[in-house]
Amino acid sequence: MSTSGTAAIQNLYPDDLAHCFGCGRNNPHGHHLKSYVEGEDVVARFTPESQYVSLPGFVYGGLLASLVDCHATATAAAADLAASGDKNDRPVPRYVTAALRVEYLKPTALGAELEIRGRVKEQSERKKVVDLTVSVAGTVTVRAEAVAVRIPRNMERPGG
Amino acid sequence: MSTSGTAAIQNLYPDDLAHCFGCGRNNPHGHHLKSYVEGEDVVARFTPESQYVSLPGFVYGGLLASLVDCHATATAAAADLAASGDKNDRPVPRYVTAALRVEYLKPTALGAELEIRGRVKEQSERKKVVDLTVSVAGTVTVRAEAVAVRIPRNMERPGG
Numbered sequence: 001m002s003t004s005g006t007a008a009i010q011n012l013y014p015d016d017l018a019h020c021f022g023c024g025r026n027n028p029h030g031h032h033l034k035s036y037v038e039g040e041d042v043v044a045r046f047t048p049e050s051q052y053v054s055l056p057g058f059v060y061g062g063l064l065a066s067l068v069d070c071h072a073t074a075t076a077a078a079a080d081l082a083a084s085g086d087k088n089d090r091p092v093p094r095y096v097t098a099a100l101r102v103e104y105l106k107p108t109a110l111g112a113e114l115e116i117r118g119r120v121k122e123q124s125e126r127k128k129v130v131d132l133t134v135s136v137a138g139t140v141t142v143r144a145e146a147v148a149v150r151i152p153r154n155m156e157r158p159g160g
Numbered sequence: 161m162s163t164s165g166t167a168a169i170q171n172l173y174p175d176d177l178a179h180c181f182g183c184g185r186n187n188p189h190g191h192h193l194k195s196y197v198e199g200e201d202v203v204a205r206f207t208p209e210s211q212y213v214s215l216p217g218f219v220y221g222g223l224l225a226s227l228v229d230c231h232a233t234a235t236a237a238a239a240d241l242a243a244s245g246d247k248n249d250r251p252v253p254r255y256v257t258a259a260l261r262v263e264y265l266k267p268t269a270l271g272a273e274l275e276i277r278g279r280v281k282e283q284s285e286r287k288k289v290v291d292l293t294v295s296v297a298g299t300v301t302v303r304a305e306a307v308a309v310r311i312p313r314n315m316e317r318p319g320g
Contacts, residue, residue: 021220029211051189060181062229066222101261
């Protein structure tokens with residue numbers, strides 16, 4: 001996968017499709033996850049606030065699922081961006097998640113920075129299967145797989 | 161499954177294990193999901209606030225994953241409660257999610273009440289497999305399966 005400079009994938013989403021609670025720059029309340037192409041992978045780093053707790057000392061599993069979900073759609077979009085030769089002659093495609101599988105391998109300590117890493121393992125023009133991990137301090141605590149699909153064109157430009 | 165009166169399952173969790181962002185009564189910032197035994201199922205109802213958006217008009221998939229995750233562990237605990245004859249002679253068991261699979265069958269409209277429904281389909285003393293759905297206005301929009309496992313006894317009573 002080629003790189004697309006230093007821009008976060010989510011910063012390339014069209015303005016009217018950038019409200020997602022997990023990763024939309026236009027959602028004032030959300031997590032604002034930012035995913036970057038790094039070599040063959042797409043990587044995001046995120047430090048959960050203390051309220052995102054499950055059992056004392058550990059990150060809430062729902063947040064972990066949320067982060068891999070948003071990161072998967074960004075990873076899918078990044079693959080299309082790379083395939084297009086990074087030409088900015090069309091909007092970055094917006095994917096949604098059709099299916100998500102998350103394995104919580106071990107508890108994820110709360111308080112440290114998480115590294116979320118994604119890679120497309122199967123792809124067609126409108127569908128990508130993405131493998132993901134979440135690590136803390138170099139240890140993988142979560143593995144996930146997401147099936148991301150392009151949103152229908154008539155949803156890409158509401159009213160357009 | 162027998163009923164356990166009108167108490168939400170999460171209200172029966174021990175105080176020191178009730179901080180979960182999704183369903184803990186002791187988390188002032190969280191969703192406070194409440195799950196109730198209704199006949200053979202365990203049911204929760206939840207209306208997401210407008211900030212939990214994905215694409216405009218639809219519920220954020222990360223929230224949907226979070227809700228089924230917490231509801232699955234409550235459904236697992238409810239099964240143990242029913243098996244014990246609802247005798248309140250021991251703490252309600254606390255489960256965590258080992259694996260979660262979510263299928264987003266169709267977009268979930270934002271603004272209406274969601275119904276989250278769970279049922280244990282396989283169980284042993286320390287592990288439950290839970291089938292789940294999320295519906296809005298009577299239409300199932302999400303199907304999920306969770307593997308919930310009892311937390312290790314040495315995590316149940318920190319320091320105890």
